[in-house]
Amino acid sequence: MSPTNRTVVVTGIGATTPLGGDSASTWEGMLAGRSGVKPLEGERFADLPVRIAAPVAVDPSEVLPRPLARKLDRSAQFAVIAAREAWADAGYTAPAGEDGSVAPDRLGAVIASGIGGVTTLLDQYDVLKDKGVRRVSPHTVPMLMPNGPSANVGLEVNAQAGVHTPVSACASGAEAIGYAVEMIRSGRADVVVAGGTEAAIHPLPIAAFANMMAMSKNNENPEQASRPYDKGRDGFVLGEGAGVVILESAEHAASRGARVYCEVLGQGLSADSHHIAQPEPTGRGVAAAVQNLLDNTGLDPAELVHVNAHATSTPQGDTAEIKALRKVLGDDLDHIAVSATKSMTGHLLGGAGGIETVATVLALYHRIAPPTINLDDLDEDIDADIVRGEARKLPVDGPIAAINNSFGFGGHNVTLAFRSV
């Protein structure tokens, strides 16, 4: 088998999210239909038009030693926590090269975020203004650089095949996973730690997103604010956290007897080239990405049983995505269970592709699709089978496949496909 068509599998998962401090508690929260959205307390949020968000359930200060945490931006803290879980979950007991299970030069890391160390940048500017030049942390640059989470995860596991950070706003996490698949397919690596992270719950990003009219202002009902596909949806709710997977060539996974969650079939990519922030209303670009995915992977739509949709709860975006799926999949969309897990986690921006890949992998592995909560009054333009209210069992027999969509400001469209093993 040539290096360009190697089979890639998922052997480990990790997450820290608004629903839980690890992937198991996150998954449990999703299946139970819990909301992670809360009021934003504190003086600095008081004047904002949006005073709700979905913070991580377990603060990193409870998990990471202080000397490490103080050198990492919050987005890198999340990434390291999720990567440690995924690494151990895949059966690795030490950094590469120490336990003989993978060579450092065959291991990569690709972790992305949408906006990097924005809280470090803003907080250190406050330090500069309030306390002076001398007090600005010497760790500021490595903390704010967008490749910081990827570099720190690479240091954790001793990745030497390559450490990368694709940036495409809210598609970043999914693009990272797609990039990692290609690293393995092309023969550059046998194992890659991949995912997305984001930590942007700060007054400035919230003010900026709110002024774009992109966010829900349902401050009185935080748990009902993120409501994809519902007629009353009025924008996304900002979430934070990270989701990370361990991708591995099937041969490498088999050689060490690793547990395999599912196969990664590949990715479909496109760009809208329509507007810097508005979704293209007919879903043209999204449809192109999904069509590319089918063409690239040979995925038979008849096998496709589940979509973890991008569905951020914005009026235009949710509709355009469903139109695109209908356009490409036709009647096959009728037998596909569509879930919008952002109804529970909020929108993790660059972290979304990470945690939603973890959710998609677990949906295939356990054969159950998580619910879309707060869908009380379905928008009549949403012509798809949305998993409403409660989790739904997926077919128990035969191979099943699922896709995870992520789209970003800038018109970036990424869709990833997975198949049960």
Place this chain on the structure above:
Amino acid sequence: MAATQEEIVEGLAEIVNEIAGIPVEDVEIDKSFTDDLDVDSLSMVEVVVAAEERFDVKIPDEDVKNLKTVGDAADYILKHQG
């Protein structure tokens, strides 16, 4: 009142503990910041700034490279404290 050498070493130990997580009792005068105490060049800047505030002393960047051990730093502070 100026700090004694013993007080300075105690203070440095607390700073190194805060920044690098090394137990205070392990921060002794013959220990090297980089080789023994897990203080890299970036964290050394934090140690210096914290020491400047605590002991009312200025440690110019060009002098920092000479402060290899806890003893070097304690001697410098003892000599230059305000």
